[in-house]
Amino acid sequence: MNLLKIIAVTAGLGTLVAAAGLAIMWRLRGRSIGVMMAVVAAVAVVATLAGVVAITLRMLIEGEARDLVLSVVAVGGLVGLGVAFILGRRVVAASRRLVDAVRTPGDFTAPQGLPAELQTIANTLEESFARExxxxxxxxxxxxxxxxxxxxxxxxxxxxxxxxxxxxxxxxxxxxxxxxxxxxxxxxxxxxxxxxxxxxxxxAGALRLSRSRIGLADLVADTMAGAEALARAKGVRLSAEAGEVVPVEADAGALGRALRNLVVNAIRHTPTDGTVLLRAAVHVGMACLSVADCCGGIPEADLPRVFEVAFTGESARTPTGEGGAGLGLAIAQGIVEAHQGLIGVVNEGPGCRFEIRLPLS
Incomplete structure (x- = not known):
């Protein structure tokens, strides 16, 4: 019976202290995280102390033993509050370091030595600032x-x-x-x-695709027809190789524009009497569209930047006076990625080869 009384008294006092703590935290919800942590620690310590003190005074221990128990409990409570205070100050100091780093003009560098959660936030902010x-x-x-x-x-x-x-x-x-x-x-x-x-x-992520089942051979034929006049005017031979039927789920208009951008880009950078070759095939379980030209190749240092918007390096394969503003490759990349595909370029033979890879239907 004494055990039930002890549990009942402790639970009752703990509930009262917890309710008071929640009310205090609600009123202080806009304050520092250190204050919130101090309130949490104080609630835990006070709830324990209240239960022990109530039981000691009323039911179990008398005399010198009671004083000893109360002293030990008081010291334990003070130690707990002290630890909570130190921890709260450390968290507040780390938070202020993070805030100061964000407010500092110029490049943002994530401060080190923060608690794990704050360090993750700092590293994520650093990556976001770099992307921006x-x-x-x-x-x-x-x-x-x-x-x-x-x-x-x-x-x-x-x-x-x-x-x-x-x-x-x-x-x-x-x-x-x-x-x-x-x-x-x-x-x-x-x-x-x-x-x-x-x-x-x-x-802006606003590109909307109307997917349907299309064959890459038909796409290649349409692209050839659309680029034939430009190739003839430049004196460039345009040829295609499309073997087996390769079906994909894609937006025919958007994907056709991406392929046309690659072909036009190849024609503009291929000298007279050169050849531009389109291929449609299946490779490693993916549908592949490739455009090979005779441009003389791209410097290795520029290959990773070919699809960048506004890449103006001297060796960039971007149209100048002959055509657009050099946005075609960036647009092609965006369209292909919207189809969950991959696009890349490598130097090959007398020029380079652009390749689009798409999931098969």
Whole structure:
């Protein structure tokens, strides 16, 4: 019976102390984590002390033994509170170090020696800041690059329009040539705007695919037909190899655009009398589309950066005056990755080979 009384008294006092502790924590919910930890430690210690003191005074121990028990319990409670205080200060100090590091202007470097959870947060923040800096740098390069790519044709069109308007050019042949050039530049700028819009959708994760079962041989045939005029004008031979039927679940329009971007890029960088070869095949359980050219190869240091937006290295395979603003490869990569596929490039033979790998249907 005494055991039941002890349990009942201890449980009752513990419940009261816990309720009071929860009420205090609710009122202090906006305060430092150190204060919250101190409240938790105090609740645990006070609940234990209350039970021991109540039982000691009322039921079990008298005289010198009671004083000894109360002294031991008091010392234990003070030790517990002291440990909780030290731990709370350490957590608060670590939190402040993390906050100061985040608020420091410039590059964020994760402070070391933090508790495991805070260290994980710090490392994650460091990675996020690094990605944000890389994206911001790419964004600035893209804006500068596109601004240059827009300024050049606009200046040319303005000069031709002013010449026509002022009557500087009057002979029919020159006037017709100016009109044709203005139309071509407008088409080029329109294509650039379309590329930027597509790239923004890819980066925003807003690219919506309408998947259906398609054959890669048909995709290759359509791409060949669309690029034939450009290849003929450049004097480049365009050929294809598509053996067995290779079915995939894909958006025919989007995937066709990715493949067309690779083919157009290959044609523009292949010299006259060179060859661009398209292949469709199955390799290691995946559908493969490859575009091989005769561009002379890409420097090894530039291979990992070929698909970067606004990569302006001297050896970059990005179109210049002949075509768009060099966004085609980045768009192709975004479309392929949206299909859960892989895209890459290697130097091979007289040029390089771009390859798209997609899951089979």
């Amino acid at each position: 800096r890389a994206l911001e740098g790419a964004r600035r390069e893209l804006v500068a690059w596109v601004s240059h790519d827009l300024r050049t044709p606009l200046a040319g069109m303005r000069a031709m329009a002013e010449a026509l308007e002022d009557g500087v050019v009057t002979d029919r042949e020159t006037v017709l040539r100016y009109h044709t050039q203005i139309r071509l530049e407008v088409e080029r700028l329109s294509g650039l705007v379309d590329d930027l819009f597509e790239l923004s959708r890819i980066h």
